[in-house]
Amino acid sequence: MTKRWLAICAAFVASAACGGGQPSGPPPIRFLHTFSPAETELVNRYLDERGLAVEASLVPFARGQQVIGEILKSGASCPDVIRIDATWLPGLRQQLSPHAAQLDPAAWTPEALALIGPERGLALPQTVDGLIVVRDTATPAPASPSIDDLVVAARAAKTVDRPHPLGVRVDGYWFVPWLRAQQADLAVEAIAGDGATTALRAFASLFGDVASPPPPLGGETPDELRRWRSHGVAYWITGPWQLGALEDPGRVAVSPLAGAPRGGQLLVVPACATQAQRGWELAEELTSDAMQTLFAQTFSTIPTRTAALAAAPPVSRAAAEALRTAQMLPRAAVTPLLFDDLNPALAAVVAKDATPEEAIEGVRRGWARLTRRPR
Amino acid sequence: MTAQPGSLRWRVLLVLALAAIVPTIVVGVLAIIRTRADVQNEVRRGALAHIRALGAALDGTLQDSRRTVELAAATWADAPDDPRQTQLLLARLRRDVPIVQSLSVVDPDGILKYGDPVPPGADIGSHSFGGYVGDAVRIGGKPVVQLVVQARGRTGELMGAFIATLDLSFVRDLLATARLGEGARVVVVDGKGVPVATSDGAPIGMASLAGSDPAVDRALGSSIEGTLSADGTISAYRNLSGYQSLRGVRWAILHQQPEDEAYALARRTTRDTLIVGGVALALALALGGWMATRLTRPLAALARRADAIATGHAEAGPPIEGPGEIGVLGQRIDEMAKRISERHELQSALARGDRLASVGVMSAQVAHEINNPLTTVLGYAKLLQEDKPDDHPDRAGLELIAGEAERMKGIIGGLLEYARTPRGSDAMIGPGKSAELATPTSDPAQVVRHVGALLGPLLQKSKARLATDVQATAPLAIDAHALQQVLVNLVQNAAQAMAGGGTITIGVTKAPGGIATLITVSDEGPGVPAKDRARVFDPFFTTKAAGVGTGLGLAVCKHLVATAGGSIEVGDGPGGRGAEFRLVIPNA
Incomplete structure (x- = not known):
C-alpha cells in the first residue's frame, strides 16, 4: 500500500517537474494605444480570448501625439504597434514602418481608405469619426446638411422648457463647419481671410441664443449627455464616439452636417519596432471584421471594413452614411497643433473677452509661429 | 472497550x-x-x-x-x-x-x-x-x-x-x-x-x-x-x-x-x-462511542445469553434491560430462557422419574429374589432360637440374626410396596390400563379418624398429640388404604421429628377451585431444610439416624398420591415453625 502511494507521489512529482516549466515563445507584442477605459477592457478581453500575448500600454488621448512622438524619437521602449488619431499620421510618417500588403479597396469603406490617404501602406484604419448631427427621432431633420438650415431648425425647436435646443461645443473641431461655410478651413493660409472672422462671429453668436453657454473646461461631455437625456437639446452636434453612451439608441436619429470634419483612428507600426511583422498581425486582428463588429455593437463605433459595417447596429450605419459628406482635415503635421491656438480664441470670443477680429488675429500670429518653426 | x-x-x-x-x-x-x-x-x-x-x-x-x-x-x-x-x-x-x-x-x-x-x-x-x-x-x-x-x-x-x-x-x-x-x-x-x-x-x-x-x-x-x-x-x-x-x-x-x-x-x-472542527469531531466520536457502547451493551448481553442458552445454561440471569426494541428483545429472550429452563427441569424430572422407575423395578426384582432366602434365614434363625435356652450363649446372636432379618424384610416390604403401584402418568393412562382400573375412593374424615386410632399408642409414647380439622368431606379419588398409609407415614415422621413432643395437625379443606381436597399434615418439629425439600421424596433419602429409617416412606407417599392424580409438597409449618406436608387429591 505504502509503495503504491510512493509510486503515485513520485509520478506526480515527476510529471509536475516535467510539465512545470514556463512555455518558451516570442516576447509579447508591445501595444501602445489611446483607447478609453471601457474600450481597453474590451480589447484586453478580446486579446485574452485569442491567446495573443500582448503587452499593452495606455496613453491618454490628449497627450498621445506628444508621448508617441517622444518615444519614436528616442527609439527606447519602442512599441510594435500603435493606435493613433488620423491627424497625427502626417507628423509621424517618417517614423513608421510600411505595411507589405496592399489594402483591398472592396474590403474597406471609402472613408477608411481616405483616412490613410497618401500614407497608404503605413496604417490600417480601425474606426471612422467625425461630426454628425444627432437628433431625437421626434425632431425633424434640417432641410439640408448646411449649418444655416441646422440653426434655423434649432431656433424652431426653442421652447420655454428648451431654450437652447442646439448642442455644440466651444472647440476648434466643432468650429470647422463654420469655417468651411465661409470658404475657410483649418489651415494656416485659410485663416488669413475675412471668412474666418465671419465664421467665428457666427459661431460665437450661437451661445446664449440657440446653444447654451459653455460649461467649465473639462465638463463638456457630462453636460452634453445630461442635456440630451433630459431632452434639453433637439440637435446635437457630436461624434459617433458619443453614440455608445446614449441610453436609448432607439430614440436617436442621425443627420449629416455640411462641412463636418472627418477623421478616425489608425493602427501603425513604428520603424523602431522589434517585431514589426507581429505588430502588423496584431493590427490586422484589431481591424478584423470580428473585432470591428464587436466594437460597433458595444460602442456604436463606425467600422472601416465593409462587412463589419454591414453587420453594425443601425445607428452606426446611419452615422457612417452621415459622414459620407464630411471632409478630412488638412493633411499636415501641424494640423493637430492648430487647435492649441484656435480653442482659446473661440473661448475668448464666446466669453466676450475678445472680439472675433482680435481673436482671429491672435490665431493668425500663433499659426504663423508654428509654421516658421523647424519641426 | x-x-x-x-x-x-x-x-x-x-x-x-x-x-x-x-x-x-x-x-x-x-x-x-x-x-x-x-x-x-x-x-x-x-x-x-x-x-x-x-x-x-x-x-x-x-x-x-x-x-x-x-x-x-x-x-x-x-x-x-x-x-x-x-x-x-x-x-x-x-x-x-x-x-x-x-x-x-x-x-x-x-x-x-x-x-x-x-x-x-x-x-x-x-x-x-x-x-x-x-x-x-x-x-x-x-x-x-x-x-x-x-x-x-x-x-x-x-x-x-x-x-x-x-x-x-x-x-x-x-x-x-x-x-x-x-x-x-x-x-x-x-x-x-x-x-x-x-x-x-x-x-x-x-x-x-x-x-x-x-x-x-x-x-x-x-x-x-x-x-x-x-x-x-x-x-x-x-x-x-x-x-x-x-x-x-x-x-x-x-x-x-x-x-x-x-x-x-x-x-x-x-x-x-x-x-x-477537530475538537467537535473528537467530541462527536467520543459521544458516538459512548452511545454505541450504550446501544450495543444490551445486545452483547443478549448475545452472551443466547450463547449460554445454546450451550445449555438456560438458567435465568439478571434481567437484560435496554431501550425500546432492545429491551423488548431482552424480555423475550429472558422469557425464552425461562421456558427453556423449565423445559429442561421438566426433562430432568422426567429422566429422574424414569430412573426412579427403573430403580423401583430393579428393587422389586431384588427384593423378590432376596425375600425367599431371607425368609429361610429368618425361619432357621427363629427355629434355632426356639431350640436354645434363654441363657444359651448363641441365643443373643440368633436373636440378632432374626432381628436384622426382620428389619431386612421390612425394607424389602417397602420396596415391594413402592413397586407394587404403577408410577407416573404413563402407568396411569397407559394403553389398556386406565380402562381396566376401577377408580378407588375414600372418605377423608373416616381415614383421618382411623389414622388417629391406629397411631394413638405411638403418639402417646412420643408425647405427641394429634389434632384434626376436617372441613371437607367430599370423597376422594384415592384408595382409602393408600391414603391411610400416606397419612400414617407422615404422622409417624412428624412424631419422630418432635423429640420433645408437640402437636401434629391434620387439616382437610377444599382446595381452590373445588375439584380437589387439600390435606395438610403439620408438626412443631425442626422442619425440613430448604435444601432437602426437593429430595425428601426421593427413594432412600433420609435425614434420620442410620438404622432408623429406610428412606422409602416419603417416596412411597409421593407415588401413592401421584398414582391418585394428586400432588404432595413440603414447606414450612404455620407461622414458619415446623414442617407442613400439603396433599392435593382430586375429589372422586
Missing part, C-alpha cells in the same frame, strides 16, 4: 464516525472556502479603496498646482512685460504651490523671460507649449514632473508659457502616511514603470518594474483599476492616467502585499476552523 472489526459495535462506531466526520468535514471545508473567498474579496476591495484614495490625493495635489499655475499664467498674460508684477506673481506662486521646485516663464518662442532656467526637455514635443503635466522624470535623482501651462491673453493668444518643475517628494510623504497591512506597500510608478515613490521609503532607482512585475505591466496597460495575484503577491493597481480630467501624468499606483500576509486572517480562520 475496544471494538473488533466486523462487530456490531464496530459497525455502529463506523456509522457514527461517518455521520460525524462527513458533515463536519463538509461544513468545515465550506466554511474555509467561503471565508477565504470573503477575505480575498475584502483584501482586494480594501486595497483598491486604499489606492483610490491615495491616487485621488496625488492627482488632486497636482491638479490644484496646475490650476494655480494656470491662474498665474492667465494673470501674467494680461501684462507680460511688467517685470516687477511678474516677480511678485512668481513669488506668490512659489508660496501657494509649495511643491514647485523651479519656475520659468518663457515667451512664445521658448525664450526665457523670467524665473529659473528652463529645465532640459521642458518644451516637450510641442513648440506650442500645449498645457499638460509631463511624465515623471528625474532631476538630480529626485522624481519630478514638469508642468507646462500656456499663458494666453484676453483674446486667447499665446503670450508665453509657465514651466514649473514639481517636486514629487510629497508622493513619498503621502504614501508614508498610509496605514497599511502587514507586509503591504504602496508604490507609484511613472508611465515607464519606474518607481516614483514607495510607502516603505525604500530608495528608488531608475530601473523600471515593467516587464518584471506583472502588476505594473497590467496597471500601465489596463484601463482604470484591477487586482492581480502573481508570484505570491496580491496586487491592486490603478492607472491614474485613465481618469485625469485633463492632460496629466502617465503613472499608476499599486498596492502590493504578500498573499501570506494579506490572507493571514483566512489562514487563522482556517486554523481555528480545523481546531474547532
Whole structure:
C-alpha cells in the first residue's frame, strides 16, 4: 500500500517537474494605444480570448501625439504597434514602418481608405469619426446638411422648457463647419481671410441664443449627455464616439452636417519596432471584421471594413452614411497643433473677452509661429 | 472497550464516525472556502479603496498646482512685460504651490523671460507649449514632473508659457502616511514603470518594474483599476492616467502585499476552523462511542445469553434491560430462557422419574429374589432360637440374626410396596390400563379418624398429640388404604421429628377451585431444610439416624398420591415453625 502511494507521489512529482516549466515563445507584442477605459477592457478581453500575448500600454488621448512622438524619437521602449488619431499620421510618417500588403479597396469603406490617404501602406484604419448631427427621432431633420438650415431648425425647436435646443461645443473641431461655410478651413493660409472672422462671429453668436453657454473646461461631455437625456437639446452636434453612451439608441436619429470634419483612428507600426511583422498581425486582428463588429455593437463605433459595417447596429450605419459628406482635415503635421491656438480664441470670443477680429488675429500670429518653426 | 472489526459495535462506531466526520468535514471545508473567498474579496476591495484614495490625493495635489499655475499664467498674460508684477506673481506662486521646485516663464518662442532656467526637455514635443503635466522624470535623482501651462491673453493668444518643475517628494510623504497591512506597500510608478515613490521609503532607482512585475505591466496597460495575484503577491493597481480630467501624468499606483500576509486572517480562520472542527469531531466520536457502547451493551448481553442458552445454561440471569426494541428483545429472550429452563427441569424430572422407575423395578426384582432366602434365614434363625435356652450363649446372636432379618424384610416390604403401584402418568393412562382400573375412593374424615386410632399408642409414647380439622368431606379419588398409609407415614415422621413432643395437625379443606381436597399434615418439629425439600421424596433419602429409617416412606407417599392424580409438597409449618406436608387429591 505504502509503495503504491510512493509510486503515485513520485509520478506526480515527476510529471509536475516535467510539465512545470514556463512555455518558451516570442516576447509579447508591445501595444501602445489611446483607447478609453471601457474600450481597453474590451480589447484586453478580446486579446485574452485569442491567446495573443500582448503587452499593452495606455496613453491618454490628449497627450498621445506628444508621448508617441517622444518615444519614436528616442527609439527606447519602442512599441510594435500603435493606435493613433488620423491627424497625427502626417507628423509621424517618417517614423513608421510600411505595411507589405496592399489594402483591398472592396474590403474597406471609402472613408477608411481616405483616412490613410497618401500614407497608404503605413496604417490600417480601425474606426471612422467625425461630426454628425444627432437628433431625437421626434425632431425633424434640417432641410439640408448646411449649418444655416441646422440653426434655423434649432431656433424652431426653442421652447420655454428648451431654450437652447442646439448642442455644440466651444472647440476648434466643432468650429470647422463654420469655417468651411465661409470658404475657410483649418489651415494656416485659410485663416488669413475675412471668412474666418465671419465664421467665428457666427459661431460665437450661437451661445446664449440657440446653444447654451459653455460649461467649465473639462465638463463638456457630462453636460452634453445630461442635456440630451433630459431632452434639453433637439440637435446635437457630436461624434459617433458619443453614440455608445446614449441610453436609448432607439430614440436617436442621425443627420449629416455640411462641412463636418472627418477623421478616425489608425493602427501603425513604428520603424523602431522589434517585431514589426507581429505588430502588423496584431493590427490586422484589431481591424478584423470580428473585432470591428464587436466594437460597433458595444460602442456604436463606425467600422472601416465593409462587412463589419454591414453587420453594425443601425445607428452606426446611419452615422457612417452621415459622414459620407464630411471632409478630412488638412493633411499636415501641424494640423493637430492648430487647435492649441484656435480653442482659446473661440473661448475668448464666446466669453466676450475678445472680439472675433482680435481673436482671429491672435490665431493668425500663433499659426504663423508654428509654421516658421523647424519641426 | 475496544471494538473488533466486523462487530456490531464496530459497525455502529463506523456509522457514527461517518455521520460525524462527513458533515463536519463538509461544513468545515465550506466554511474555509467561503471565508477565504470573503477575505480575498475584502483584501482586494480594501486595497483598491486604499489606492483610490491615495491616487485621488496625488492627482488632486497636482491638479490644484496646475490650476494655480494656470491662474498665474492667465494673470501674467494680461501684462507680460511688467517685470516687477511678474516677480511678485512668481513669488506668490512659489508660496501657494509649495511643491514647485523651479519656475520659468518663457515667451512664445521658448525664450526665457523670467524665473529659473528652463529645465532640459521642458518644451516637450510641442513648440506650442500645449498645457499638460509631463511624465515623471528625474532631476538630480529626485522624481519630478514638469508642468507646462500656456499663458494666453484676453483674446486667447499665446503670450508665453509657465514651466514649473514639481517636486514629487510629497508622493513619498503621502504614501508614508498610509496605514497599511502587514507586509503591504504602496508604490507609484511613472508611465515607464519606474518607481516614483514607495510607502516603505525604500530608495528608488531608475530601473523600471515593467516587464518584471506583472502588476505594473497590467496597471500601465489596463484601463482604470484591477487586482492581480502573481508570484505570491496580491496586487491592486490603478492607472491614474485613465481618469485625469485633463492632460496629466502617465503613472499608476499599486498596492502590493504578500498573499501570506494579506490572507493571514483566512489562514487563522482556517486554523481555528480545523481546531474547532477537530475538537467537535473528537467530541462527536467520543459521544458516538459512548452511545454505541450504550446501544450495543444490551445486545452483547443478549448475545452472551443466547450463547449460554445454546450451550445449555438456560438458567435465568439478571434481567437484560435496554431501550425500546432492545429491551423488548431482552424480555423475550429472558422469557425464552425461562421456558427453556423449565423445559429442561421438566426433562430432568422426567429422566429422574424414569430412573426412579427403573430403580423401583430393579428393587422389586431384588427384593423378590432376596425375600425367599431371607425368609429361610429368618425361619432357621427363629427355629434355632426356639431350640436354645434363654441363657444359651448363641441365643443373643440368633436373636440378632432374626432381628436384622426382620428389619431386612421390612425394607424389602417397602420396596415391594413402592413397586407394587404403577408410577407416573404413563402407568396411569397407559394403553389398556386406565380402562381396566376401577377408580378407588375414600372418605377423608373416616381415614383421618382411623389414622388417629391406629397411631394413638405411638403418639402417646412420643408425647405427641394429634389434632384434626376436617372441613371437607367430599370423597376422594384415592384408595382409602393408600391414603391411610400416606397419612400414617407422615404422622409417624412428624412424631419422630418432635423429640420433645408437640402437636401434629391434620387439616382437610377444599382446595381452590373445588375439584380437589387439600390435606395438610403439620408438626412443631425442626422442619425440613430448604435444601432437602426437593429430595425428601426421593427413594432412600433420609435425614434420620442410620438404622432408623429406610428412606422409602416419603417416596412411597409421593407415588401413592401421584398414582391418585394428586400432588404432595413440603414447606414450612404455620407461622414458619415446623414442617407442613400439603396433599392435593382430586375429589372422586
